[in-house]
Amino acid sequence: MIKYYIAIVLTAILTENFVLAKFLGICPFLGVSKKLNTAVGMSMAVIFVMAMATAVTYPINKFLLIPNDLAYLQTIVFILVIAALVQLVEIALKRFIPSLYSALGIYLPLITTNCAVLGVVLLNVEKAAADASFGFAASMFNSVGAGLGFLLAMVMFSGVRSKLESADIPKFMQGLPITLVAASLVSVSFLGFGGVVENIFG
Amino acid sequence: MSPILLAVIIVAAIGLIAGLGLAIASIVMAVPVDEKAEAIRECLPGANCGACGFSGCDGYAAALSKGETTDTTLCAPGGADAAAAIAEITGLAAGEMIPMTAVVHCKGNNVNAENKLIYSGIESCKLAIQVFGGPKSCSFGCLGYGDCEKVCQFDAISICDGVARINPDECKACKMCISECPKHIISLIPKEKANAVVLCMNHDKGALTRKECKAGCIGCMKCVKNCEAGAISVINFCATVDPEKCTGCGKCVDGCPVKCIYMQGNICMVKEEENVL
Numbered sequence: 001m002i003k004y005y006i007a008i009v010l011t012a013i014l015t016e017n018f019v020l021a022k023f024l025g026i027c028p029f030l031g032v033s034k035k036l037n038t039a040v041g042m043s044m045a046v047i048f049v050m051a052m053a054t055a056v057t058y059p060i061n062k063f064l065l066i067p068n069d070l071a072y073l074q075t076i077v078f079i080l081v082i083a084a085l086v087q088l089v090e091i092a093l094k095r096f097i098p099s100l101y102s103a104l105g106i107y108l109p110l111i112t113t114n115c116a117v118l119g120v121v122l123l124n125v126e127k128a129a130a131d132a133s134f135g136f137a138a139s140m141f142n143s144v145g146a147g148l149g150f151l152l153a154m155v156m157f158s159g160v161r162s163k164l165e166s167a168d169i170p171k172f173m174q175g176l177p178i179t180l181v182a183a184s185l186v187s188v189s190f191l192g193f194g195g196v197v198e199n200i201f202g
Numbered sequence: 203m204s205p206i207l208l209a210v211i212i213v214a215a216i217g218l219i220a221g222l223g224l225a226i227a228s229i230v231m232a233v234p235v236d237e238k239a240e241a242i243r244e245c246l247p248g249a250n251c252g253a254c255g256f257s258g259c260d261g262y263a264a265a266l267s268k269g270e271t272t273d274t275t276l277c278a279p280g281g282a283d284a285a286a287a288i289a290e291i292t293g294l295a296a297g298e299m300i301p302m303t304a305v306v307h308c309k310g311n312n313v314n315a316e317n318k319l320i321y322s323g324i325e326s327c328k329l330a331i332q333v334f335g336g337p338k339s340c341s342f343g344c345l346g347y348g349d350c351e352k353v354c355q356f357d358a359i360s361i362c363d364g365v366a367r368i369n370p371d372e373c374k375a376c377k378m379c380i381s382e383c384p385k386h387i388i389s390l391i392p393k394e395k396a397n398a399v400v401l402c403m404n405h406d407k408g409a410l411t412r413k414e415c416k417a418g419c420i421g422c423m424k425c426v427k428n429c430e431a432g433a434i435s436v437i438n439f440c441a442t443v444d445p446e447k448c449t450g451c452g453k454c455v456d457g458c459p460v461k462c463i464y465m466q467g468n469i470c471m472v473k474e475e476e477n478v479l
Contacts, residue, residue: 060216064212065212068205068208068209068212069205070205070208070209070212073209073212073213076213077212077213077216080213080216080217080220081216081220083220084220084221084223084224085220087224088223088224088227091224091227091228091231092227092231094231094233095231095232095233096231098233
């Protein structure tokens, strides 16, 4: 059983990395990866929101939408719920943990309806529909794994970008062009993980 | 019930619950905003220069609001206007504020000062001073690489012929340049009062000073004898003027054999004959 969950987490981090393999959440990936500390702050907020979003949307999907044959409403209901949830978390953090609020503060509203967050909850219900053994716990592990994968991608890419800062780049490539080229190369490197998890645990 | 109606009801209900929840949460968990601090913050110039000794304008506003300080005159860039506005909000006594300006006590420009070495490193006073105290023979003088110019938020400082000069009209007396200068030759003097300033900080003996810089104070005591108000004193072969005693008569300026005493306001901002000697 533990092996099953480890496999889920590792798959989410490496082979199905949300940024580098599924190309979700590219906007914060390019926007906030300039410095390591902001990249880590953003990733922490993403992990937190992904876990919270799955914890809330999974029961809504299972006990409200599916019994009423309303699975086609998943996207719109999930956006609504996640947005409200992030706002609530922001208010609560501001009140009770101001230090964490000031650390995550600016990133929380940014990821309110980030496609990576919406993506992870939609993929969770998709997997749950296809595979009966993929329950609530598996969904949570998958979400946290996806968040960790986001963290890994952000940290790696902030390293790449700090190297780019000191590199002598031709003028026409400076700024976003070279950043996108570098992102695609990092993404290609992640293709190397294809099949690794299946072969270890399969 | 038709499936469309059910879908509408469910989504509407979720939206309503979320909306109500957020509304309640924002009331229950509202963070009290310090209105007094906000009002004080509006009066401050927002340069975040740190002249007040707090962490920027927000820090000073919060400290005033909480009563951690009762001094309304700490904001140098805001000046008397800010002090009066703060006093009105807080009900504290509006302290008297003398407008100050920073001045660089050096006249060792490229013509006056001798060089002991040629420095071709990075243009920074802090780095140049690592190499035998900088390229100038005088170990007290302005290096002219503009560390103060870079740190000034009000564009008051310019490098004129190898020496930093501060425009008193632009200077807000935030003291950023004073803490930045590695030679410690910048100080504050009253801005509006007629006041003599010695543009030298050289404490070497007169004969040595003479070799290092044509405009260096040699400690001849002539200004001390000329001063009727007793405002000038010579300590370690360098004259200083006490701005509180100075009457602005200008006798020291006329009598100085090396011409290193100036009236505040007459210090040239640009390369001019008078400055070059």
